[in-house]
Amino acid sequence: MISKKALVGAGVLASMLMMSSSVMAQTVGFSQIGSESGWRAAETTLTLQQAKERGIDLKFADAQQKQENQIKALRSFIAQGVDAILIAPVVATGWDSVLEEAKEAEIPVILLDRMVDSSKDLYLTAVGSDLVHEGSVAGQWLVDTLAGKDCNVVELQGTTGSSPAIDRKNGFEQAIKGHDNIKLIRSQTGDFTRTKGKEVMESFLKAEGGGKNICALYAHNDDMAVGAIQAIKEAGLKPGSDILVVSIDAVPDIFQAMAAGEANATVELTPNMAGPAFDALAAYMKDGTMPPKFIQTESKLYTQADDPQAVYEQKKDLGY
Amino acid sequence: MTGFKLLLRRILPQLITLALVVGLISIMFPGFFEISLANGRLYGSPVDIFNRGAPVALLAIGMTLVIATGGIDLSVGAVMAICGAVAAWGITEGYGLLPTLLMALAAGLACGLWNGLLVAFLGIQPIVATLILMVAGRGIAQLITEGAILTFNHEGMIFFGSGSLLTVPTPIIIAILTGALVTLIVRRSALGMLIEAIGINFRASTLAGVNTRVLLVAVYMTSGLCAALAGIIAAADIRGADANNAGLWLELDAILAVVIGGTSLLGGRFSLIASLIGALIIQAVNTGILLSGFPPEFNLIIKAVIILIILVLQSPRVRTVLAFLSTARADAAGQEKKVVEP
Numbered sequence: 001m002i003s004k005k006a007l008v009g010a011g012v013l014a015s016m017l018m019m020s021s022s023v024m025a026q027t028v029g030f031s032q033i034g035s036e037s038g039w040r041a042a043e044t045t046l047t048l049q050q051a052k053e054r055g056i057d058l059k060f061a062d063a064q065q066k067q068e069n070q071i072k073a074l075r076s077f078i079a080q081g082v083d084a085i086l087i088a089p090v091v092a093t094g095w096d097s098v099l100e101e102a103k104e105a106e107i108p109v110i111l112l113d114r115m116v117d118s119s120k121d122l123y124l125t126a127v128g129s130d131l132v133h134e135g136s137v138a139g140q141w142l143v144d145t146l147a148g149k150d151c152n153v154v155e156l157q158g159t160t161g162s163s164p165a166i167d168r169k170n171g172f173e174q175a176i177k178g179h180d181n182i183k184l185i186r187s188q189t190g191d192f193t194r195t196k197g198k199e200v201m202e203s204f205l206k207a208e209g210g211g212k213n214i215c216a217l218y219a220h221n222d223d224m225a226v227g228a229i230q231a232i233k234e235a236g237l238k239p240g241s242d243i244l245v246v247s248i249d250a251v252p253d254i255f256q257a258m259a260a261g262e263a264n265a266t267v268e269l270t271p272n273m274a275g276p277a278f279d280a281l282a283a284y285m286k287d288g289t290m291p292p293k294f295i296q297t298e299s300k301l302y303t304q305a306d307d308p309q310a311v312y313e314q315k316k317d318l319g320y
Numbered sequence: 321m322t323g324f325k326l327l328l329r330r331i332l333p334q335l336i337t338l339a340l341v342v343g344l345i346s347i348m349f350p351g352f353f354e355i356s357l358a359n360g361r362l363y364g365s366p367v368d369i370f371n372r373g374a375p376v377a378l379l380a381i382g383m384t385l386v387i388a389t390g391g392i393d394l395s396v397g398a399v400m401a402i403c404g405a406v407a408a409w410g411i412t413e414g415y416g417l418l419p420t421l422l423m424a425l426a427a428g429l430a431c432g433l434w435n436g437l438l439v440a441f442l443g444i445q446p447i448v449a450t451l452i453l454m455v456a457g458r459g460i461a462q463l464i465t466e467g468a469i470l471t472f473n474h475e476g477m478i479f480f481g482s483g484s485l486l487t488v489p490t491p492i493i494i495a496i497l498t499g500a501l502v503t504l505i506v507r508r509s510a511l512g513m514l515i516e517a518i519g520i521n522f523r524a525s526t527l528a529g530v531n532t533r534v535l536l537v538a539v540y541m542t543s544g545l546c547a548a549l550a551g552i553i554a555a556a557d558i559r560g561a562d563a564n565n566a567g568l569w570l571e572l573d574a575i576l577a578v579v580i581g582g583t584s585l586l587g588g589r590f591s592l593i594a595s596l597i598g599a600l601i602i603q604a605v606n607t608g609i610l611l612s613g614f615p616p617e618f619n620l621i622i623k624a625v626i627i628l629i630i631l632v633l634q635s636p637r638v639r640t641v642l643a644f645l646s647t648a649r650a651d652a653a654g655q656e657k658k659v660v661e662p
Contacts, residue, residue, distance in 0.1 A: 037564070038468045189616035193565040194558040196471070199372055203610035206365050208350065210356075223469070227558055234357040234482055253471060313658045320468055 027057045028281075029077030030274075031087040034065040038251060039318035040088075040263045040269055043113065047274035049085070054278055067091055078105050084124075084281050086274065088112040099123060099247050110283060112273040125275045125280050125291040129165050134299045135171020135220075137267045138246050142216055143179050145244065145264070151215040154204045155187040155227060158196050158220040165189070168220045168248060185213070190224040197224030201231035216244035221264055222254035229262050240264055240304075250302055252315040257307035265270055268300040273317065327593070334581060337630050341601055342366075345608035354612070365607060367492075373502035374491035374604030375400070375567070379574035380581070380595040381502050382543030383493075387578050389539055390519040390587025391439060391446030396644040398457025398573055399547035400567030401433045402557030405464035408472050421431040425548045431457070432544020437536030454571065460565035471560035481556025491553045495596075498549060503592050504543065504572040512590075515539060521586025573602055580630060601630065 028051065035041050044060075051058035059082065059100070061073035067090050070262035078101055085107055089095060092115060098124035101204050102109050140279035142153070158165030169187075176182045186204050190197040197219065205211040211232065217239075219225035225247035232239040239262040240244050247254060257263040282292035302311065345365075355364035379396045388392045403424045410420030429452055438449035464470075464576050472478075483490045506512035517525040518532050526532045548563040550570070555561045579585065580601055581594035605626050632638055 034465050041467050044509070157616055160619070186613055188610060189619065191565070194560065194562055194566075195554060195565060198558060199368075200610055202372075203365070203607060204370055206351070206368070207611050208611065215463075223562075230482070230558065234359060234361070235363065253469070 010027055010243075012068070026055075026083045026285075027059065027080075028195075028278075029059045029061065029080070029082040029085045030054040031063060031070045031077070031085070032088045033063055033070075033072040033088050037063070037067060037172050038198055038320035039249065039269065042271035042315075043088070043273060045319045046183075046272045047112075048273065051280055053119075054282075056278065063090060066092055067094060069097050070120055071095075071200070074102065078107060081105070082107060083285070086112055086277055087111045089114050092117045096122070102197045106293075108281065110281060112277060120293050124243045124284060125293055125295055127275075127280075127295045127297060128275045129269050129297050129299060131167030132174070132249050133296070134267045134269060135168035135173075136175040137171075137299050137301050138168075138218060138248055138265070139172040139175025141265045142182065142244070143176060143217070146179075146181060146216075149179055150181045150183075151244075152183050152185045152208070152213050153216045154208070154214050154221040155184055155201060156203075156217065156224040157187060158189070158191040158192045158224075160189045162192075165220055172218055179308065190209045190219070192221050192223060194227035194278070197227030198231045199227075200224075201228035202235070205231065205235045205237075208300040210218075211235050211243065214243050216246065219245070219247040222247045222249040222251045224258060225263060225266075226253050229257055238262075250311075252312050252318075253319050254310035255302070255308040258302070258304050259312065261304065263304075265301060265303045268298075268302060270297050270300070275295060325640070330582070330591055331594045331597060331625070334594050334601065337602060338597055338601050339579070341604045341608065341626070345611060348608070349611045357487060360487060361482075362487050363491060365611060367489065369603045369607050370492045370495075370599060372488045372607065373599050374495040375554055376573045376577055376602060377495045377547045377551040377596050377599035378553070378569055379500055379543075379567075379570055380577040381499055382546035382591060383571075384578050384583055384590050384592050384595040385502070385506070385515060385539045385572040386543050386576070386582070387444070387583055387585060388515050388519045388590035390522070390537060391450075391536075391540075392575065392585070393435060393450045393540065393543045394447065394571050395431065395435060395450040395457055396452035396543060396550075397567035397571040398454050398461070398545040399428055399462035399544055400551035401561075401563050402431060402457050402464070402553055402569065403428045403548040403551030404566045405461040405561040405563055407472040407477065407552050407555050408561035409464050411472045411474045411477045412470060417474070418538065420477070421552065426550050428544040428548025428551070429541050430545075431542070431547070432541035433537065437539035439540060440533040440536035445530060448511055458563060461566070465561050465563045467563070469560045469562045473559065477556050478559055479556070480552050481554070481558070489542065491557070492555065494549055498546065499596050501591060505631055506592075507633075511535075516588050516590065536635065536658045549556060555615065574599075577602055580627075580634070582634065602627075 032044050032048055048058060063069035065174045070090060074085060085102060099109060100120055103122055109125040110124050113128050115126055140288045157169060157189050163212045184289060188200045217228055219228060225245055225260045229239040229245060232243055237243060245263040246265045248267045254263055254266045276295050276297060280295060283289040352365050356360060357363060383393055406427045407420055407424040410423050435450050435453060437445045439446050480490050485493055514530050514535060517530060522532060554566050577598035578595045580598035581591060583590040606621055609622055
C-alpha cells in the first residue's frame with residue numbers, strides 16, 4: 001500500500017527516495033558510448049542524476065567510442081547480475097550474441113538514443129528522438145510565425161549524408177510543403193560546426209544581395225546557428241529580426257542568443273533519455289507491462305517567450 | 321629587377337591558376353567583385369577569400385619550411401585546436417589579453433618543440449612523429465576545454481577574428497605580416513638556403529657544418545607558432561574554442577597549398593609566396609563552391625576535380641609538353657617570317 005501511494009506521488013522527490021530505498025533498490029548497468037559531444041556529456045550527467053533521484057544504483061561504463069568496450073561492459077554487467085542494462089550503442093550492427101546472452105540471463109536491455117540492427121525481441125525497448133519530427137517542428141514554427149507572409153529560407157545542413165542531416169531536412173521540407181509563401185532558396189552543409197556555419201552563412205549573405213533576400217535561417221543544429229548569427233551581425237544585419245533563426249538541439253548557448261533576441265526558436269533534442277527508460281523499466285518490473293518497442297522523446301519547441309535566460313541557467317551545468 | 325622577374329616567373333603558374341579560378345567564379349556569380357563596408361570593415365566575396373584563407377595561409381607558411389627540409393607536419397590542425405583552447409581558457413580564467421596570447425603562442429612553440437625533438441634528435445620519420453600529436457592533440461585540447469565549446473566574450477580577443485585595422489580584417493593582416501616576416505628572415509639571411517640544404521641532403525649539410533638538428537627543431541617550432549596564430553584566429557572568429565572541430569583536416573589543406581605552390585614534397589627549394597597563393601587558390605575554390613549554390617553532395621567532387629586539373633597542369637610532363645608546343649609554334653612563326661622577308 002505504501003509503495004502504491006509513493007508511486008502515485010512520484011513527482012515528490014522525498015517519497016521517491018523513500019520508495020526506492022525500501023521497495024525497489026535496483027542495480028542498473030549503463031554502457032555509454034563516450035563523450036564525443038557536449039550533448040553526450042549532458043546525457044551522461046542526466047542519466048546519473050535520474051538514477052540518483054530514483055535511488056537506482058547505476059554502474060557506469062564509458063566505452064570511449066569502441067564497440068568492443070561496450071560488449072565487454074555488457075558481459076561484465078551480466079556476470080554481476082544487474083537488474084537491467086541501459087546502452088547507447090556506438091554502432092548499429094554486431095550486437096546479436098551479447099544481447100542473446102543478456103536475454104538468457106533474463107536481464108532487460110534498453111537502448112538509449114540510437115538503434116541496433118538486431119531482432120526486436122532481444123531488447124525491451126528503445127528510447128530516442130524522431131529526427132524527422134524535430135525538423136517538422138522547426139518547419140511548423142516557421143509556418144506559424146510567418147502566417148502567410150512571403151519568406152526566403154536558407155538552410156545550413158548537417159554533415160552531408162549523416163542521418164540527422166537527411167532526416168532534419170526531410171522533416172522541415174514536409175512541414176513547409178504546401179505553404180507557397182515559404183521558399184527554400186539555398187541549402188549547403190555546415191558540417192554541424194560553428195566555423196563552417198559562419199563561413200557558409202557569409203557566402204549565403206553575399207549570394208543573396210547582402211542578405212536582403214533572406215528572411216529566415218534554418219540550421220540543423222544550434223552550433224551552426226550560433227556561427228551564422230555572428231556572420232549576420234558582421235554583415236550589419238540583425239539576427240532574430242532581419243533574419244529569423246530557427247535551429248535544433250537546444251544547447252545552452254542558443255538560449256543565450258535567444259535571450260539577447262538574436263535567435264528565435266530551437267527544438268530540443270532532450271539529453272534526458274534515461275528518464276523515460278527508467279519509467280518503462282519500473283512499470284515492467286512492477287507488473288510486467290511491456291513498453292512499446294520505441295519510446296519517442298518529446299521534441300519540445302523553445303522560443304524567446306520561454307524565458308531563455310532561465311533555461312540557460314538550468315542547462316549550463318549539465319556538461320554540454 | 322632581375323630578382324623580381326625571377327620571382328614573377330616562379331609564381332606565374334600559381335597566379336594564372338588563381339586568376340582562372342576567380343574568373344570562373346565571377347562568370348558563375350556576377351556580383352563577385354562587389355566590395356563594400358559593413359561595420360567599418362571591408363565586406364565582399366574577395367575579402368572572404370582572404371579572410372577565410374588566412375588560417376590555411378598561416379599553416380602553409382610553417383608547412384612550407386617543414387616540407388622544404390624534407391619533412392611534413394601533420395599536427396598543425398590539432399595544434400590549432402590546442403592553442404585555441406589555451407586562448408579561450410586563458411581569457412575566461414581572466415588572465416588578460418597579453419598573457420593569454422603569450423600562453424597560446426607558447427603552447428604552439430611547445431608543440432613544435434616536441435615534434436622537432438622527435439624528428440631531429442630521435443630520428444623518427446616526420447610523418448610518424450607529427451602523427452602522434454595529430455592524434456593526441458585533440459585529446460589535449462578537449463582536456464583544456466573539458467569537452468565543451470569554451471566560449472568567451474572578450475572584445476580584445478574577438479578582435480583577432482572579426483576585428484579590423486584600417487577596414488582590413490585582422491586575420492588577413494596577421495597572415496600577411498607573418499608571411500612577410502618569415503620571408504624576410506629566411507631570405508635576407510642564409511637560413512632559407514640552409515633549410516633547402518637540409519631537404520636536399522641532410523647528411524651532406526651536417527658534414528658541411530650546418531647545425532642541422534637545431535635548425536630542424538627551429539623549423540618545426542615555426543610551424544607550431546604559425547599554427548598557434550591560426551588557432552587564435554579560429555577561436556576568436558567563433559568566440560569559442562571547439563576542440564573537436566577547430567582546424568580539423570586543415571593540415572591537409574596546408575600541405576595542398578604548399579604542393580599547389582610548387583614546392584616539392586621531397587624537400588629542397590621552396591617559395592613561401594607561392595604557398596600563400598596556393599592557400600588563396602584553395603579558399604577561392606571553397607568560396608566559389610559555396611557561392612555557386614550547388615547541392616552540398618557535389619562540394620568535394622567539384623573541389624577534387626578542380627585541384628586535379630591544377631595539379632595536372634603543373635605536373636612536369638604536361639609542362640614539358642606545353643613548353644614544347646609553345647616553342648614549336650614560335651619556331652614555326654619565326655620560319656614563316658624568314659620565308660616572307662627575302
